Structures are given as C-alpha cells and as structure tokens.
Amino acid sequence: MSEADPTTIGSTAPGHYGSASTALFLREATIATAWNVHGDAGSASLRAEVQRIARLVLPMAANTTSKGEGVTALWLGPQSWLLVAADAAALGDFAGARDAVNAAGGALFDVSASRIAYAVDGAPAAAIMAAGCPLDFHPRHFGAGQCRQSLYGRVPALFYRHREPPDCTMLVARSFAHDVWRSLCTAAAPCGYTVRAAAPFG
Amino acid sequence: MLLIPCPWCGSRNQVEFTYGGDATLKRPPPDAPVEAWYEFVYLRDNPCGPHDELWLHSAGCRRWLKVRRDTRTHDILASARPDQALPGGEP
Numbered sequence A: 001m002s003e004a005d006p007t008t009i010g011s012t013a014p015g016h017y018g019s020a021s022t023a024l025f026l027r028e029a030t031i032a033t034a035w036n037v038h039g040d041a042g043s044a045s046l047r048a049e050v051q052r053i054a055r056l057v058l059p060m061a062a063n064t065t066s067k068g069e070g071v072t073a074l075w076l077g078p079q080s081w082l083l084v085a086a087d088a089a090a091l092g093d094f095a096g097a098r099d100a101v102n103a104a105g106g107a108l109f110d111v112s113a114s115r116i117a118y119a120v121d122g123a124p125a126a127a128i129m130a131a132g133c134p135l136d137f138h139p140r141h142f143g144a145g146q147c148r149q150s151l152y153g154r155v156p157a158l159f160y161r162h163r164e165p166p167d168c169t170m171l172v173a174r175s176f177a178h179d180v181w182r183s184l185c186t187a188a189a190p191c192g193y194t195v196r197a198a199a200p201f202g
Numbered sequence B: 001m002l003l004i005p006c007p008w009c010g011s012r013n014q015v016e017f018t019y020g021g022d023a024t025l026k027r028p029p030p031d032a033p034v035e036a037w038y039e040f041v042y043l044r045d046n047p048c049g050p051h052d053e054l055w056l057h058s059a060g061c062r063r064w065l066k067v068r069r070d071t072r073t074h075d076i077l078a079s080a081r082p083d084q085a086l087p088g089g090e091p
C-alpha cells in the first residue's frame, strides 16, 4: 500500500490517511446496473417475472435482502425494491425486462447511474457509520443480509450488510457522493483509515 | 429526539420523518359551501394531549403513516398505516 499524504483527508486515492491505526478500510463498491422495481408485493405474476429476470426471490420482509447470481435485491419499501449488479451481464437487457414487468402490473426503472456505493470495513466501521447516521448498527439490530434506508448527515442513504458486521456498505445519490465520502473520511481520520481500490459491489 | 415506530420499517429516529399535519381532517365534498372548504384548508385545532397526525417516512420507506403523539409530552402513543385505524379510534 502506497503512503498517501495524511493531510488530504477526503482523497479517493488508495493509501493510508489520518492516525496510524490500520483497522478501518474504505472503498468504493462499483455498480454496473441498478434497477428499481415498483409494484404490488402480493402479485404472484410480478414476483414470478422478477424471479425470471433477476433469478432471485424478491425480499418481502422489511429491511431484508435476497441474492441471486451476481444480483442483490434490497427492500426499499412495501412496494419498492432495488436490484443491484456489479456486472452488467447479470441483469441483461433493460427494455425487455421493463416491458415484462409492466405486463405483470409493475414498473421498472433503470437507476444505474443514480447511486454510488461505499464499503466501510473493520472494527471501527459501526462507529464511523453511527457518526452520521441515527440507525443502530449493533449486530443484534442490523445483521448480515439486512438493509435500511436512513440518512448520513443530511443525505438520504441506503445501508446494506452483505456480510457479518462490522462490514457495511452505503449507497448514496451520485450528486451527494463527494460530500458523503468527505464526511466518512473526516469521521474516520481520528482513528486512521485505509482507502482501498474500488471493487465490485456485493 | 423522538423514536417513531414506522409500521413497515420499525422504530426509527424522528430525523428520518417529515411531519404531515392533522390526520383527523376529512375532505369536504366538492360541492360543500366555501366555509367548509375554508375550515378544511386553513383552520386547525391546537389540541393539548393525544393528537393523531400524519407523518411521512421520507428518508426511509417513503410511506405515509398515522402517529398518535401527546402534544404535552411528545410521547408517541401509537402508529398505524394510513388505511388502518389507530387503536381506540379517534381521540
């Protein structure tokens, strides 16, 4: 790992920043495709159509996720889900999928460019998330496979734990991502953090 | 700080929510006299005690919900989906 300038808190260049401790890691989790599914959770035809397109079962329980081959479905609300894939091939052609979901009474939106994901890992991760977010990140309340929509600072954010805590990934609107990254780095600097190279989501 | 129980997401911090006003108002029929519309649009009670309110879980599931809040203590007494009654009916 290269030695980064410790004064440039907020830089996205891989390297170590802040205090000397090396327990905390930040990186971007790259997203190729993100589709927003809207529709009636009680509709068997909608669920079947999404299962055909994304090869996963939509999570019906609040704050939960499900996984298929290269695709993660995150519960956003009782009629809304986010399908995320790090590789565009995992979800395929949008127009065909949209028409199929429309025919099943739902709606599908291509929001691939709308969010950036940041992965925070290491023992102090929960404290760094809690510095800007009112959610309880204790594993008892927010375990692996769960997601929550909330805020980081004043920015709406979607939090997702695809592995056991302390690891956590947060998705924020691209237009706010620079500010959120700076906030994360500022919160992390007192304990020291390492920026890793971007890696695929999930 | 208030903890508001979202009927879908569970207990969440107040900062995730947006206040949406009195939940007990009933929209008058379209041909109601102008006085009824004036009252519906502009006039509000200022109750002391339990009050049924609309809140939007704006930073969460983006759903509207009903919340019964005690205006004296800020105690959150109950919450429900918009299409469901709060326990005990209207205060």
Ligand SMILES: [Zn+2]
Pocket: B006, B007, B008, B009, B010, B057, B060, B061, B062, B063
């Ligand atoms: Zn909610």
